[in-house]
Amino acid sequence: xxxxxxxxxxxxxxxxxxxxxxxxxxxxxxxxxxxxxxxxxxxxxxxxxxxxxxxxxxxxxxxxxxxxxxxxxxxxxxxxxxxxxxxxxxxxxxxxxxxxxxxxxxxxxxxxxxxxxxxxxxxxxxxxxxxxxxxxxxxxxxxxxxxxxxxxxxxxxxxxxxxxxxxxxxxxxxxxxxxxxxxxxxxxxxxxxxxxxxxxxxxxxxxxxxxxxxxxxxxxxxxxxxxxxxxxxxxxxxxxxxxxxxxxxxxxxxxxxxxxxxxxxxxxxxxxxxxxxxxxxxxxxxxxxxxxxxxxxxxxxxxxxxxxxxxxxxxxxxxxxxxxxxxxxxxxxxxxxxxxxxxxxxxxxxxxxxxxxx
Amino acid sequence: xxxxxxxxxxxxxxxxxxxxxxxxxxxxxxxxxxxxxxxxxxxxxxxxxxxxxxxxxxxxxxxxxxxxxxxxxxxxxxxxxxxxxxxxxxxxxxxxxxxxxxxxxxxxxxxxxxxxxxxxxxxxxxxxxxxxxxxxxxxxxxxxxxxxxxxxxxxxxxxxxxxxxxxxxxxxxxxxxxxxxxxxxxxxxxxxxxxxxxxxxxxxxxxxxxxxxxxxxxxxxxxxxxxxxxxxxxxxxxxxxxxxxxxxxxxxxxxxxxxxxxxxxxxxxxxxxxxxxxxxxxxxxxxxxxxxxxxxxxxxxxxxxxxxxxxxxxxxxxxxxxxxxx
Numbered sequence: 001x002x003x004x005x006x007x008x009x010x011x012x013x014x015x016x017x018x019x020x021x022x023x024x025x026x027x028x029x030x031x032x033x034x035x036x037x038x039x040x041x042x043x044x045x046x047x048x049x050x051x052x053x054x055x056x057x058x059x060x061x062x063x064x065x066x067x068x069x070x071x072x073x074x075x076x077x078x079x080x081x082x083x084x085x086x087x088x089x090x091x092x093x094x095x096x097x098x099x100x101x102x103x104x105x106x107x108x109x110x111x112x113x114x115x116x117x118x119x120x121x122x123x124x125x126x127x128x129x130x131x132x133x134x135x136x137x138x139x140x141x142x143x144x145x146x147x148x149x150x151x152x153x154x155x156x157x158x159x160x161x162x163x164x165x166x167x168x169x170x171x172x173x174x175x176x177x178x179x180x181x182x183x184x185x186x187x188x189x190x191x192x193x194x195x196x197x198x199x200x201x202x203x204x205x206x207x208x209x210x211x212x213x214x215x216x217x218x219x220x221x222x223x224x225x226x227x228x229x230x231x232x233x234x235x236x237x238x239x240x241x242x243x244x245x246x247x248x249x250x251x252x253x254x255x256x257x258x259x260x261x262x263x264x265x266x267x268x269x270x271x272x273x274x275x276x277x278x279x280x281x282x283x284x285x286x287x288x289x290x291x292x293x294x295x296x297x298x299x300x301x302x303x304x305x306x307x308x309x310x311x312x313x314x315x316x317x318x319x320x321x322x323x324x325x326x327x328x329x330x331x332x333x334x335x336x337x338x339x340x341x342x343x344x345x346x347x348x349x350x351x352x353x354x355x356x357x358x
Numbered sequence: 359x360x361x362x363x364x365x366x367x368x369x370x371x372x373x374x375x376x377x378x379x380x381x382x383x384x385x386x387x388x389x390x391x392x393x394x395x396x397x398x399x400x401x402x403x404x405x406x407x408x409x410x411x412x413x414x415x416x417x418x419x420x421x422x423x424x425x426x427x428x429x430x431x432x433x434x435x436x437x438x439x440x441x442x443x444x445x446x447x448x449x450x451x452x453x454x455x456x457x458x459x460x461x462x463x464x465x466x467x468x469x470x471x472x473x474x475x476x477x478x479x480x481x482x483x484x485x486x487x488x489x490x491x492x493x494x495x496x497x498x499x500x501x502x503x504x505x506x507x508x509x510x511x512x513x514x515x516x517x518x519x520x521x522x523x524x525x526x527x528x529x530x531x532x533x534x535x536x537x538x539x540x541x542x543x544x545x546x547x548x549x550x551x552x553x554x555x556x557x558x559x560x561x562x563x564x565x566x567x568x569x570x571x572x573x574x575x576x577x578x579x580x581x582x583x584x585x586x587x588x589x590x591x592x593x594x595x596x597x598x599x600x601x602x603x604x605x606x607x608x609x610x611x612x613x614x615x616x617x618x619x620x621x622x623x624x625x626x627x628x629x630x631x632x633x634x635x636x637x638x639x640x641x642x643x644x645x646x647x648x649x650x651x652x653x654x655x656x657x658x659x660x661x662x663x664x665x666x667x668x669x670x671x672x673x674x675x676x677x678x679x680x681x682x683x684x
């Protein structure tokens with residue numbers, strides 16, 4: 001029997017969604033979306049900050065300034081940025097371990113974010129969380145979570161507490177396409193719909209669960225996972241900031257009013273490997289280049305130039321400002337102290353005098 | 359004072375804390391309309407309504423995690439597992455999320471949650487329904503583990519657990535729910551992490567927690583008839599463990615048997631034995647002995663099950679060994 005006669009477990013012919021086959025972007029202009037020109041520039045700055053922050057983080061990692069994991073979000077910035085713009089400051093964010101973008105858009109400062117990567121004392125999690133565990137509950141950033149899919153029930157619980165306390169906050173929970181295969185997604189969807197919890201579940205489908213392409217890890221369409229629970233769902237072009245803002249705004253309004261959950265598949269792409277150790281040999285250069293052609297930051301830049309909202313030099317000035325902010329953050333992180341030795345035994349329990357065994 | 363069943367005081371503790379604090383709610387399988395698989399939550403739905411007494415689907419991962427998320431965001435959930443054997447499918451939510459998020463967030467997020475329900479074996483229920491988890495949960499930093507043996511302790515400790523800002527594992531027993539004890543009518547709380555000397559004696563220290571405490575107690579009563587005075591210590595809380603009370607007792611009796619209803623490897627008995635040899639080595643007149651489950655899953659057959667679960671005889675044998683009696 002030749003190799004080709006053998007039964008194959010997964011499809012070898014299907015591909016991930018190509019850049020050219022993404023859902024159609026919204027046709028609305030910034031005016032149609034009630035975005036001012038000033039806000040457009042802020043959105044550009046926010047996306048560019050996330051990208052430069054991570055590019056510098058990567059350099060620092062390669063220089064050996066810190067260890068551990070580093071999962072980069074580069075390419076996906078429209079999702080975090082558009083979602084934060086569409087939601088209120090006191091709406092609750094929770095995400096997986098590719099969390100730098102979400103942390104920055106929720107207001108964690110670049111200094112606190114970079115210091116966390118370095119494991120320093122003024123990091124956003126006091127140096128105890130690292131890259132995968134950005135927290136700032138005062139800004140409604142409920143983490144960075146390291147186990148795939150394990151934070152989906154937490155999001156249901158955060159939304160439950162909001163419903164219990166009868167406030168109008170909405171919870172948004174981001175995860176990668178790999179998490180869709182976890183039982184936690186199904187249990188969380190069931191509970192969220194059953195108990196009508198105000199939560200938006202967002203799968204950032206970047207095509208790959210680590211190195212396994214989506215058609216090789218997930219049966220059926222990702223968005224359809226919501227269907228059996230009677231949960232509303234939609235698919236969004238995640239390379240286009242306006243499309244994310246448009247859809248998340250609409251969904252947030254609906255969730256705030258109905259107090260029922262919603263599932264969004266936002267199709268996007270990560271330019272880098274899964275983590276720093278991944279050369280991404282499982283995909284072609286052409287596939288990556290196609291996505292880079294529809295880069296969300298370049299797209300917004302082109303839009304603003306074409307509409308004469310900003311000139312090249314205005315955007316260059318923003319870029320320079322961002323560069324300075326990021327370099328200051330690196331400098332801050334580098335010079336910030338490591339946590340004191342006593343910190344090892346702090347924050348495990350609520351009690352400062354917990355009798356630890358030795 | 360009135361005689362009250364274990365299940366009644368669990369219910370009273372929950373009711374009193376729910377009356378006291380609106381952020382406290384309870385959820386779990388059959389806790390509401392069915393009034394609790396073991397009737398520990400009887401009447402709570404009628405009193406507090408279905409937003410605070412919530413029937414869950416059979417979805418331990420989902421509702422354990424939902425509880426943790428609700429605790430992160432300001433509530434004080436009580437999550438009932440019909441038994442802790444069923445919690446295994448959701449245990450990532452307890453060990454990675456409930457126990458570690460405070461630490462990983464640098465102390466910014468507190469998780470005041472109680473996971474409670476029956477623990478360990480309850481007769482011939484087969485291997486998957488008979489696991490004792492006190493040693494397992496006590497292993498993980500970030501969790502408090504409470505394992506009471508009597509209604510008085512259970513009530514005071516459960517109330518303390520609900521008010522505690524740490525995630526708490528509160529272990530009960532199907533076979534203890536009907537057990538009665540005098541319990542005060544007025545409110546009281548007990549401190550977490552404090553053992554109780556439940557019988558004073560000069561000859562040998564016996565440490566026993568949870569349901570198997572009663573096995574040790576029977577053994578102590580039998581031994582007293584033979585002139586051996588057992589000092590019986592109920593740690594009540596497994597983590598933090600009140601080692602001081604045990605060490606002080608061993609320094610007096612010079613002999614110790616630890617009775618522990620988990621498997622031997624890395625169990626409560628192993629830890630207590632280690633601490634005694636380090637802290638009271640020069641006081642020991644005999645090696646510390648332990649009585650645990652064998653390193654074997656629970657068998658179904660009654661004959662095998664009765665061999666598997668330690669009884670008073672094994673405790674008496676161990677006491678005889680450390681006192682060099684035959």
